[in-house]
Amino acid sequence: MLFHTWAFVAFFLIVYAGFRLLRGTRAEMPWLLGASYLFYGAWNPLYLVLILYTTSVDYYAVTRMARSRRRGMWLAFSVVNSLLVLGFFKYRHFAAENINLLLDWAGVPLAVPVVNELLPWLTADINSSLAAMGLHYTVPGLGDLPVGISFFTFQSMSYTIDFYRGHCDREPSFIRYATFVSFFPQLVAGPIERSTNLLRQLGQVQPITRTDVADGLSLFLVGLFKKVALADYLAQYVDKVYAVPGNWHAPALVLATFAFSWQIYFDFSGYTDMARGLGRMMGFRLMLNFNNPYLADSLGDFWRRWHISLSTWFRDYVYIPMGGSRRSTWAIYRNMVLTMVISGLWHGAEWGFVIWGLLHAAGRAATRKLEQTSLYRDRVPRPLKQALVFAFVTFAWIFFRARSWSKAWTIIERIFTSGWGDPQFPILAMAMILAIWAYQHAYESRWGRGILELAAVRVAAAIAMAVYLATFIAPGAAQAFIYFQF
Amino acid sequence: MSLPGLDVRFGSNVVRLSAWQWLVTALLLVLVMSLVPSIWERIEPLEDGADFRIPYELSYDYWLYQRHCRRSAGRGDVLVVGDSVIWGPYVTRQETLPHYLAAATGGCRRFANLGLDGAHPAALAGLVNSYGADIAGCDVILHCNLLWISSPEHDLRKARPAGFNHPALVAQFYPDIPAYDETLSRRIGNVLDRNVTFFAWANHMRASRLGGHDLPTWSLDHPYDNPGLALRPTADVEADKRHHPPLPWSDPSRGIRRQAYDWTDLEQSLQWRFFQATVAALKERGNRVVVVVGPFNEHMMEAESLAVYRRLRDQAAARLRQQGVACCVPPVLPSELYGDASHPLARGYRQLAEWLVRQKEIADLPAGRQVADSVGR
Numbered sequence: 065m066l067f068h069t070w071a072f073v074a075f076f077l078i079v080y081a082g083f084r085l086l087r088g089t090r091a092e093m094p095w096l097l098g099a100s101y102l103f104y105g106a107w108n109p110l111y112l113v114l115i116l117y118t119t120s121v122d123y124y125a126v127t128r129m130a131r132s133r134r135r136g137m138w139l140a141f142s143v144v145n146s147l148l149v150l151g152f153f154k155y156r157h158f159a160a161e162n163i164n165l166l167l168d169w170a171g172v173p174l175a176v177p178v179v180n181e182l183l184p185w186l187t188a189d190i191n192s193s194l195a196a197m198g199l200h201y202t203v204p205g206l207g208d209l210p211v212g213i214s215f216f217t218f219q220s221m222s223y224t225i226d227f228y229r230g231h232c233d234r235e236p237s238f239i240r241y242a243t244f245v246s247f248f249p250q251l252v253a254g255p256i257e258r259s260t261n262l263l264r265q266l267g268q269v270q271p272i273t274r275t276d277v278a279d280g281l282s283l284f285l286v287g288l289f290k291k292v293a294l295a296d297y298l299a300q301y302v303d304k305v306y307a308v309p310g311n312w313h314a315p316a317l318v319l320a321t322f323a324f325s326w327q328i329y330f331d332f333s334g335y336t337d338m339a340r341g342l343g344r345m346m347g348f349r350l351m352l353n354f355n356n357p358y359l360a361d362s363l364g365d366f367w368r369r370w371h372i373s374l375s376t377w378f379r380d381y382v383y384i385p386m387g388g389s390r391r392s393t394w395a396i397y398r399n400m401v402l403t404m405v406i407s408g409l410w411h412g413a414e415w416g417f418v419i420w421g422l423l424h425a426a427g428r429a430a431t432r433k434l435e436q437t438s439l440y441r442d443r444v445p446r447p448l449k450q451a452l453v454f455a456f457v458t459f460a461w462i463f464f465r466a467r468s469w470s471k472a473w474t475i476i477e478r479i480f481t482s483g484w485g486d487p488q489f490p491i492l493a494m495a496m497i498l499a500i501w502a503y504q505h506a507y508e509s510r511w512g513r514g515i516l517e518l519a520a521v522r523v524a525a526a527i528a529m530a531v532y533l534a535t536f537i538a539p540g541a542a543q544a545f546i547y548f549q550f
Numbered sequence: 551m552s553l554p555g556l557d558v559r560f561g562s563n564v565v566r567l568s569a570w571q572w573l574v575t576a577l578l579l580v581l582v583m584s585l586v587p588s589i590w591e592r593i594e595p596l597e598d599g600a601d602f603r604i605p606y607e608l609s610y611d612y613w614l615y616q617r618h619c620r621r622s623a624g625r626g627d628v629l630v631v632g633d634s635v636i637w638g639p640y641v642t643r644q645e646t647l648p649h650y651l652a653a654a655t656g657g658c659r660r661f662a663n664l665g666l667d668g669a670h671p672a673a674l675a676g677l678v679n680s681y682g683a684d685i686a687g688c689d690v691i692l693h694c695n696l697l698w699i700s701s702p703e704h705d706l707r708k709a710r711p712a713g714f715n716h717p718a719l720v721a722q723f724y725p726d727i728p729a730y731d732e733t734l735s736r737r738i739g740n741v742l743d744r745n746v747t748f749f750a751w752a753n754h755m756r757a758s759r760l761g762g763h764d765l766p767t768w769s770l771d772h773p774y775d776n777p778g779l780a781l782r783p784t785a786d787v788e789a790d791k792r793h794h795p796p797l798p799w800s801d802p803s804r805g806i807r808r809q810a811y812d813w814t815d816l817e818q819s820l821q822w823r824f825f826q827a828t829v830a831a832l833k834e835r836g837n838r839v840v841v842v843v844g845p846f847n848e849h850m851m852e853a854e855s856l857a858v859y860r861r862l863r864d865q866a867a868a869r870l871r872q873q874g875v876a877c878c879v880p881p882v883l884p885s886e887l888y889g890d891a892s893h894p895l896a897r898g899y900r901q902l903a904e905w906l907v908r909q910k911e912i913a914d915l916p917a918g919r920q921v922a923d924s925v926g927r
Contacts, residue, residue, distance in 0.1 A: 069733075069735035070734075070735040070736075070738035070739045070742070071733065071734040071735040071738065072735075073738075074734075074738055200731070274569035275568070275569065277569065278567055278568050278569040278571070278572050279566060281567070281572055282564055282565060282566045282567050282572075283564055285565070286564045286565055293766075296766070297766035297769075300766060300767065300770055301770060304770070337564065488770075488773045489773060490766075490769035490770055490772075490773040490774075491769075491773065491774055492765070492766075492769040492777055493766075493769065516565075519568075519571055522565050522566065522567050522571060523567065523571050523574055523575050523578070525565045526565055526567055526571075526572075526575045527575055527578055527579055527582065529565075530575075530579055531579070531582060531583075534583070534748065534749065534752055535752040535755060536752070536755075536756070536760075536764055536765035536766075537764050537765070537766070538756060538763070538764035538767075
């Protein structure tokens with residue numbers, strides 16, 4: 065159930081009406097939990113077992129941690145369990161394929177079996193029973209990656225770690241904790257919330273004000289526009305070019321890569337805006353996840369603006385525990401590289417993501433000292449720094465989008481060797497990107513913000529976005545979010 | 551009010567509206583969405599030829615169909631409603647049944663071609679209900695094409711390999727149509743499209759100006775074209791052409807053989823149920839309705855199928871008459887006047903029209919009295 069579908073709108077209206085009625089009563093959390101599980105089960109009801117399992121284990125671990133002197137053991141139990149679940153569902157193919165390659169290379173006549181689909185007999189039995197009952201519903205196989213697994217696993221892990229560190233109290237209500245892990249607006253693609261923020265809000269009854277509803281609608285509309293009008297539009301061009309890069313010349317490959325930079329930003333930040341908007345309408349404030357990342361003037365700045373909930377997660381639970389920036393220079397760079405590589409791998413079990421992480425690690429390592437110099441800070445014009453950061457980030461996206469080293473290399477090679485060819489990049493798309501880029505710049509300037517925050521401008525912008533979506537976007541053309549696959 | 555110590559930034563550069571601004575936005579949106587289709591209708595010309603039919607490429611443009619209904623009803627035309635048998639895929643627009651009906655009356659009445667390609671009874675029911683309100687009180691000749699009960703697939707009890715025509719027009723939730731397999735989102739969207747004129751107009755814009763695509767997809771096909779120019783208001787003119795070559799079904803080049811049909815009983819037929827619903831809806835709106843059943847191409851049927859067909863045809867006509875609905879059952883046309891199982895060729899339409907205008911049911915229409923007078927009855 066995607067946010068930008070009528071089914072979700074109907075779902076949300078019903079859930080919201082019930083939520084407003086039950087707000088402050090004992091039924092509030094069960095209602096939210098039921099809605100969240102219904103939302104998640106719409107993808108595959110069998111994966112509800114998975115989220116319930118992760119939730120239960122972490123809840124139990126914290127309960128035991130609270131009573132036990134061996135807190136570290138229960139933390140390790142929880143973390144290892146989460147990593148095993150994530151590893152099995154997300155990385156088993158990747159691991160098996162690479163182990164088999166290694167065994168083959170070493171001449172060892174063994175092979176690790178690749179499990180494509182789990183319990184195929186179970187889904188077959190369920191489906192035949194459903195058919196026998198005359199129901200037009202098919203339970204999907206358990207072969208695909210459970211949607212949102214990386215997000216809810218990390219969210220649940222953060223709770224156990226925070227509790228271990230004494231950053232949060234034990235949540236006495238299992239229902240509330242399960243709601244925290246599965247809260248439907250941010251369940252499948254974040255922001256990855258912390259117990260200190262969302263769980264705390266779930267535990268208190270705050271009045272939902274008109275401002276909350278208005279802010280929520282504002283966030284939702286902007287997110288919807290980013291996703292449907294911009295990201296899905298650019299995706300069509302990117303998909304066309306990246307499907308067969310060998311058929312395209314340098315201009316198309318450069319423009320497709322440039323377009324992908326914006327596509328992934330609009331797609332992911334659009335989702336986040338919608339998620340935050342939905343949360344806000346219910347009186348919950350989800351964390352900011354994107355802050356104009358393409359206006360960053362250094363790579364460090366970029367990572368403070370891009371997927372903030374994940375960056376800070378890795379900072380708090382990986383980078384700092386490894387020693388962070390308080391160790392020797394070598395250790396700092398090692399921690400940085402390791403964190404970036406793990407971050408790349410978090411996105412998906414493919415080498416393209418690892419290379420993407422490595423590239424960012426290399427970039428950060430190479431520019432970290434430079435960024436601290438007064439020459440870079442004060443002498444290099446900001447637009448130039450922004451352009452350089454954008455160019456680097458865009459280059460790295462090639463590996464992220466191409467997924468495989470060979471395809472990425474084909475693209476890079478052809479960018480430099482294939483010469484001129486008509487890119488067939490729509491002028492409308494270019495105009496929209498430039499308009500958004502100019503908007504972001506204007507918003508950062510005092511005079512620009514003054515104009516953009518005029519009531520008439522805001523109302524006109526909202527109407528323009530709504531009319532554009534209703535008129536020029538074909539209904540039913542909803543595409544999934546890129547980050548759902550992670 | 552926020553929790554103490556909770557500091558969550560609102561957004562980076564979001565268009566943030568207050569509650570009052572949202573109220574103003576909603577009101578303005580309603581205004582814009584209400585006005586735009588009617589303003590567009592005033593500025594976009596609609597071809598005024600007597601034989602206008604919905605261009606084949608715009609068969610899914612129901613806003614245009616609604617406009618065509620409105621104009622035809624406003625002129626007092628006799629409205630000829632049905633699927634592609636009325637639309638005329640093997641003929642030009644000057645060779646359709648409505649054209650020949652007008653010709654058979656000596657041109658003293660206009661007959662509007664309200665045929666829509668692929669509009670099976672389940673879709674026709676939705677079309678009449680959602681887009682045909684303007685034809686209330688008019689004289690309607692409604693065609694009943696028994697092709698739609700010629701197999702479980704045509705009757706929508708099984709999925710057709712050829713796909714589902716006009717999914718947006720059929721009943722989305724009730725009654726259940728087994729062959730209609732669509733997501734909940736799409737079904738809700740279809741209900742909204744049928745009930746919010748602006749969405750139908752938006753679909754018209756995409757269908758007529760952007761080749762049936764949305765703007766992003768269109769711009770990928772026309773990367774350097776100005777979308778503003780493509781969206782100019784111009785008339786939707788159909789090239790005066792046939793959609794299929796006008797060859798009889800029996801022509802060896804067609805490769806069509808006699809067929810055995812797996813007819814559905816009227817009792818069990820979904821399509822027949824929807825056809826009756828269409829008739830009922832028209833009558834409820836004060837239309838004077840004459841149903842024309844067939845003429846199906848009996849020459850193309852195996853003997854067993856033919857016997858069942860004749861029984862079903864007569865049953866259908868009898869039931870309609872029992873319900874007080876005027877009904878004509880034209881005789882079968884000569885074999886060479888059919889393009890396929892149900893579509894006549896130009897001479898077939900002419901012959902059918904000449905037969906129809908002599909029927910009492912047509913003559914009994916108030917408009918038909920003029921027709922009868924003109925043909926010397």
